[in-house]
Amino acid sequence: MERNLSLNLHVLTARLDRAGDRILRAEYNVSYSRFLALTLVGELGASTQRALADALGVTEPSVSRMTAVLAAEGFLDVQPDPAGGHRRQLSLxxxxxxxxxxxxxxxxDRLAALVAHSGVSYAEYAERTAQLLATFDRLERERTK
Known part of the structure; x- marks a missing residue:
């Protein structure tokens, strides 16, 4: 067995991201990066632009521009932080x-269909992916201690 898992994971992730972007633009009129930002705001709760920038791995000015567009489109509520300063709180x-x-x-639904077509059990794929993510998170926490 050839050991190209790291390359294959990179290629798969890039292709899934591009496919997701095509689907989201065509069916929901939103880019994958904006959808991801909205998803993170929803999962992080009423968050700040700084927290969103950290979660996305981008700069605060980039998030500021993106949140302005998402607010103008009616997807996001952006309010000054009650604690003051230049921070903005975000909510869907x-x-x-x-x-x-x-x-x-x-x-x-589309990912489930893709996994089914591959002959891999969706439940097993989901379990192994969660296991890899949890291990990665644990190792990252240990590294930063």
Whole structure:
């Protein structure tokens, strides 16, 4: 067996990201990066632009521009932080919540079909992926101690 797992994972992730972007643009009129930002705001709760920038691995000015667009489109509510300063708190609007839920389901259904076509058990694939992510998170925490 050839040992190309790292390359194969990179290629698979890149192709899934591109396919997700095509699907989201065509069916939901939103890019994958904006969908990911909305998803993270939903999962992080009422967050700040700084927390979103950290989660996305981008700069705060980049997130500031993105959140302005998402707010203008009615998906995101951006409010000054009650603690003051230049921070902004983020939360999904009802329209944003509906988009995230619908798009997540659409992407999940397509991924489930892809996994089924590969002959791999969806449950096993999901379990192994969660196991890898948990191990990665644990090792990252140990590294930063």
């Amino acid at each position: 609007t009802n329209k944003g919540k509906q988009l995230v839920a619908s798009a997540q389901q659409g992407l999940e």
